[in-house]
Amino acid sequence: MPYPVQKSEPEWQAILKENGAEPGAYQVTRHAATERPFTGKYAQHWADGSYHCICCGNKLFDADTKFDAHCGWPSFSLAVPGAITEITDHSHGMRRVETVCAQCGAHLGHVFDDGPTPSGLRYCMNSASLKFTPT
Numbered sequence: 001m002p003y004p005v006q007k008s009e010p011e012w013q014a015i016l017k018e019n020g021a022e023p024g025a026y027q028v029t030r031h032a033a034t035e036r037p038f039t040g041k042y043a044q045h046w047a048d049g050s051y052h053c054i055c056c057g058n059k060l061f062d063a064d065t066k067f068d069a070h071c072g073w074p075s076f077s078l079a080v081p082g083a084i085t086e087i088t089d090h091s092h093g094m095r096r097v098e099t100v101c102a103q104c105g106a107h108l109g110h111v112f113d114d115g116p117t118p119s120g121l122r123y124c125m126n127s128a129s130l131k132f133t134p135t
Contacts, residue, residue, distance in 0.1 A: 004057045005104040012055060021054050025128040027103060030107040034100070037072025040127025045074070046088050049134040050119040051125075056104040058083055060130070061123070069115070069122055074130065077115045084123075099123060 002065065009030070016025050022041060028035035037043075042051070051061040051074075060083045061076045065108045069075035082102060089098040089110065108129045115122035 002097050003101075003103060003105040007055075007104070008010040013125070015055060018044065019054055019131055025054060028126045028128040029081050031110075034109075035073075035126045039063045040073060042074040042091045042125075042127040042130055042132060043072060044068075044104065047132070047134055049132055050060060051076075051132055053101040053104060053106050054129055054131045055106040057131070058101050058103040060084060060101070060108070061125075063132075063135075067116060069124065071122075071124060074125045074127055075115070076125065077121055079123055084108065099125070101129075
């Protein structure tokens with residue numbers, strides 16, 4: 001699927017470096033890897049602000065939608081409208097819904113239907129895919 005923001009592999013690597021991305025961010029964002037639970041810098045981060053795609057800066061979540069799902073990854077109940085594209089994922093013998101940045105296609109994580117009301121959704125994200133901007 002073509003995304004509005006397109007870059008070469010070396011360009012993505014340079015952007016991630018410029019943005020101070022954590023180790024493994026390239027594998028997570030561009031090759032759909034998953035960071036280990038409870039290791040990401042935003043798993044227990046609770047400041048006011050917003051979370052953006054580490055690759056292109058697209059705003060993905062407001063901090064007031066973040067909740068502790070006790071799963072080891074940052075979890076959100078609501079994404080910014082139009083910010084995320086959902087893709088059916090049949091890897092690892094499961095059926096899941098992968099989430100990617102709607103602007104650049106960066107892998108973010110997965111969305112599940114076991115979140116809090118009113119959305120009932122849990123956007124389970126990799127910290128390595130996110131960049132926090134304080135209010």
